[in-house]
Amino acid sequence: MDTEVLDFIRNPAGTDFDSLALAVFAHQFRLNLPYQRFCLARGQTPGTVTRWQDIPAVPTVAFKELDLTCGPPEKIFLTSGTTRGQEKRGRHLVPDLRLYHASALSHFSACLLPDNRRLRVLALIPSAEAIPASSLTQMAEWVMAEWGGEGSGYFIDANGVHLDAFADAVARVQREGTPVCILAITSALVAFFDWCEAHGRQFALPGGSRIMDTGGNKGKGRALSRNGFLQSCWKYLKVAGYYCVNEYGMTEMASQFYDNVLYNRFRHGNEPRYKIAPPWVRTLVVDPETLAEVPPGQTGLLRHFDLANCGSVMAIQTDDLGYTTRSGFEITGRVPGAEARGCALVLDELLSVQ
Amino acid sequence: MRSYWMNCSRSSEYAVPALSATELQSIIDQLLAARAQYLVHRSVASIVSGLDRAVQLWLDPTSSERQEAEAALPAETGLSPEMICHTLPLLFQEYRAERVEALLRDELGDLHALDRFIPALKGWRKAHGPALITQVLAGNLPGAGLDGVVFALLVKSATLVKASSSAPLLPALFARSLARVDPELGACLAVVTWPGGNVAVEEAAFARAAIVLASGSDESLAALRQRVRGQFIGYGHKVSFSVITKEVLHDTQSVQELARKAAYDVVLFDQQGCLSPQLVYVEEGGGVTPGEFAVLLAQALRHWQSSLPRGEIPAEASIAIRRVRDEVEWQTLAGKEAALYASPSGTAWTIIDDADPTCVLSPLYRTVRVKPLTTLAQLDTLLSPWRSHLEAVGLAVSPARLMEASALLGRAGVSRICPLGAMQMPPLSWRHGGRPRIADLVRWVGVEA
Numbered sequence: 048m049d050t051e052v053l054d055f056i057r058n059p060a061g062t063d064f065d066s067l068a069l070a071v072f073a074h075q076f077r078l079n080l081p082y083q084r085f086c087l088a089r090g091q092t093p094g095t096v097t098r099w100q101d102i103p104a105v106p107t108v109a110f111k112e113l114d115l116t117c118g119p120p121e122k123i124f125l126t127s128g129t130t131r132g133q134e135k136r137g138r139h140l141v142p143d144l145r146l147y148h149a150s151a152l153s154h155f156s157a158c159l160l161p162d163n164r165r166l167r168v169l170a171l172i173p174s175a176e177a178i179p180a181s182s183l184t185q186m187a188e189w190v191m192a193e194w195g196g197e198g199s200g201y202f203i204d205a206n207g208v209h210l211d212a213f214a215d216a217v218a219r220v221q222r223e224g225t226p227v228c229i230l231a232i233t234s235a236l237v238a239f240f241d242w243c244e245a246h247g248r249q250f251a252l253p254g255g256s257r258i259m260d261t262g263g264n265k266g267k268g269r270a271l272s273r274n275g276f277l278q279s280c281w282k283y284l285k286v287a288g289y290y291c292v293n294e295y296g297m298t299e300m301a302s303q304f305y306d307n308v309l310y311n312r313f314r315h316g317n318e319p320r321y322k323i324a325p326p327w328v329r330t331l332v333v334d335p336e337t338l339a340e341v342p343p344g345q346t347g348l349l350r351h352f353d354l355a356n357c358g359s360v361m362a363i364q365t366d367d368l369g370y371t372t373r374s375g376f377e378i379t380g381r382v383p384g385a386e387a388r389g390c391a392l393v394l395d396e397l398l399s400v401q
Numbered sequence: 402m403r404s405y406w407m408n409c410s411r412s413s414e415y416a417v418p419a420l421s422a423t424e425l426q427s428i429i430d431q432l433l434a435a436r437a438q439y440l441v442h443r444s445v446a447s448i449v450s451g452l453d454r455a456v457q458l459w460l461d462p463t464s465s466e467r468q469e470a471e472a473a474l475p476a477e478t479g480l481s482p483e484m485i486c487h488t489l490p491l492l493f494q495e496y497r498a499e500r501v502e503a504l505l506r507d508e509l510g511d512l513h514a515l516d517r518f519i520p521a522l523k524g525w526r527k528a529h530g531p532a533l534i535t536q537v538l539a540g541n542l543p544g545a546g547l548d549g550v551v552f553a554l555l556v557k558s559a560t561l562v563k564a565s566s567s568a569p570l571l572p573a574l575f576a577r578s579l580a581r582v583d584p585e586l587g588a589c590l591a592v593v594t595w596p597g598g599n600v601a602v603e604e605a606a607f608a609r610a611a612i613v614l615a616s617g618s619d620e621s622l623a624a625l626r627q628r629v630r631g632q633f634i635g636y637g638h639k640v641s642f643s644v645i646t647k648e649v650l651h652d653t654q655s656v657q658e659l660a661r662k663a664a665y666d667v668v669l670f671d672q673q674g675c676l677s678p679q680l681v682y683v684e685e686g687g688g689v690t691p692g693e694f695a696v697l698l699a700q701a702l703r704h705w706q707s708s709l710p711r712g713e714i715p716a717e718a719s720i721a722i723r724r725v726r727d728e729v730e731w732q733t734l735a736g737k738e739a740a741l742y743a744s745p746s747g748t749a750w751t752i753i754d755d756a757d758p759t760c761v762l763s764p765l766y767r768t769v770r771v772k773p774l775t776t777l778a779q780l781d782t783l784l785s786p787w788r789s790h791l792e793a794v795g796l797a798v799s800p801a802r803l804m805e806a807s808a809l810l811g812r813a814g815v816s817r818i819c820p821l822g823a824m825q826m827p828p829l830s831w832r833h834g835g836r837p838r839i840a841d842l843v844r845w846v847g848v849e850a
Contacts, residue, residue: 081734081735084734085730085731085734088730106723106724106727106731108724108727108728108731109727109731109734111728111731112728112731112732112734112735113731113734113735335716335719335720335723336714336716336719336747336748337746337747338723346716347716348720364727366720366724368716
């Protein structure tokens with residue numbers, strides 16, 4: 048099954064999502080026994096489900112209670128949690144990392160490197176030494192290995208966030224005139240903007256530089272609207288909004304979503320900013336009260352079907368609110384009380400270490 | 402004063418007037434003038450009678466106020482029309498004359514203590530209310546905070562009410578009804594609103610009030626408290642629950658009745674009140690186990706859903722309920738001892754039979770955990786994290802153990818203990834937050850013989 052999905056990721060043109068999704072569901076129903084019990088409690092089996100939209104979706108909270116996997120894991124990713132926190136952490140067991148690798152890199156390159164450039168990567172993301180079980184860090188590692196030019200590196204480690212060093216790196220890039228790709232936790236970049244303001248500094252990154260931010264502004268740091276964030280990217284780094292790509296991902300999913308802005312720019316598309324998925328992921332929006340699918344454009348809960356999750360569970364019910372757009376979706380909010388994903392809480396801790 | 406609110410309508414009849422500090426000062430001037438002219442020299446008996454006439458309008462299903470409220474409150478509150486029709490008379494029945502008089506006697510020792518000097522231990526004494534009491538209503542429930550309005554007028558204070566901008570209807574309609582039946586009394590009450598955080602307006606509203614009464618979240622109360630120069634009385638976030646002891650759990654029929662009453666406490670106001678039980682503790686060792694009681698409670702909630710359906714709820718609330726349900730379902734799949742009983746579609750009601758006795762809060766809107774107790778004494782430890790937030794307990798207990806159980810709950814921090822099915826109908830004498838209501842608003846003058 049993994050190989051078939053891998054083929055689809057490598058060559059999406061030739062495969063039918065619907066039939067492959069049903070095959071993946073049958074595979075998971077057979078091998079992922081807690082998921083099988085969950086489906087049976089709903090009276091749903093591969094025999095009764097005929098459309099991918101009807102595949103039973105697992106809430107993210109399930110990953111805190113049980114290991115949802117179709118086989119022994121090659122790697123286990125943990126949802127973010129604080130060392131002080133008492134809360135259980137979600138565990139995503141991934142039996143075959145090749146799928147995550149292929150999916151993550153393929154859609155990253157489509158959305159962030161549509162011009163096929165190799166760029167120095169400056170990561171305001173915790174390094175693998177700091178948080179070995181972070182799926183975001185895993186992705187950053189792969190991105191650096193695949194496309195990262197000389198001088199790539201992390202600026203968050205177990206000792207905290209190194210804003211001075213990051214500023215030095217940014218200044219060096221500016222002097223050298225070679226464009227970079229910044230990968231950042233949103234709130235870490237906001238902390239850098241505050242640092243710039245406090246030190247009276249403004250930088251101008253070389254043309255072609257780009258920013259991927261993720262995780263939202265969930266922690267205790269200063270909250271900044273998306274427009275405010277984009278304005279700061281211009282003010283402090285001279286990176287234009289269409290080179291600023293927000294990533295939306297979760298530990299429980301092998302695939303990610305990105306803003307369409309850079310993708311569109313290189314295809315001369317002219318659409319408003321929203322999130323786009325790779326061809327092996329579909330998203331439904333459901334009513335939070337009834338869990339029934341809502342009409343296009345209406346706000347509800349996002350439910351993702353990710354074939355790259357072949358080894359665990361493909362159908363994930365999130366607590367994130369959003370609505371569908373012409374060929375993607377937009378997130379309008381993560382509900383208060385839903386835990387902060389994307390390391391924002393961990394970042395709070397690291398910032399407080401300083 | 403009666404017409405201020407209504408004159409400021411924009412898009413709807415109850416639209417929020419954009420109030421400036423100057424306008425508010427002038428409203429307060431008018432309130433104080435009306436108090437000096439109409440209220441200071443009026444007898445308590447006559448004030449009670451004026452209030453009673455307004456209350457009668459609210460107890461009359463054919464009155465225009467009642468009909469207007471029944472038509473408009475479902476949209477404003479999210480509660481179902483059935484719930485509004487059911488609860489409006491419950492809200493107002495406590496303000497009838499005989500109950501108000503009994504409360505005055507209970508708290509001040511004499512019905513006329515605000516009218517003249519009454520005999521005291523050594524001489525005489527007389528109670529005085531302040532010139533102005535300002536009230537800030539949270540707006541989580543229709544009618545919440547109305548008692549403060551009634552009490553302020555009883556102690557002959559003019560009162561400025563800041564209604565929640567999301568729920569101004571009922572206070573505004575009550576002010577209108579009072580002005581209709583008793584224009585002089587009505588002139589001493591003004592209902593206004595302004596967007597929270599408007600410092601200039603809040604300064605004006607608080608500076609001239611000797612007492613500020615406020616309900617709201619702990620954070621908003623803490624913020625208000627800092628701005629108030631006079632006395633501040635705050636009603637913050639509270640936690641209530643039910644306790645069912647083993648001796649009352651014998652035959653199925655009587656336990657079904659207990660479950661019906663316990664469910665009624667949950668159902669009223671869709672569990673949004675500070676008196677709504679968030680969880681139900683069932684003592685083990687009776688004829689019915691906690692798990693069996695959970696099933697009966699689920700049946701009762703399903704039954705109430707047909708006569709008093711739950712209203713519309715925000716998406717965030719649906720998500721919070723789903724999250725709790727999902728958590729239990731997956732914990733059960735993981736082998737934990739728990740069971741989930743829930744409305745088949747939607748989130749109208751949820752019962753979680755949970756073997757872990759730890760006190761956890763509910764996402765509300767008719768979501769209840771049923772938890773076992775080995776002994777009542779366990780409650781002291783279980784409730785300790787919530788001690789400063791505990792309010793009411795709906796208690797089903799044998800007469801022989803009533804005082805023992807009540808003493809234990811009182812030590813744990815609870816301030817009101819009542820029978821199951823009566824949690825949402827506190828008597829007027831209920832000492833909200835553990836404090837006297839009218840007695841807290843007055844200052845005494847003593848004359849020694």
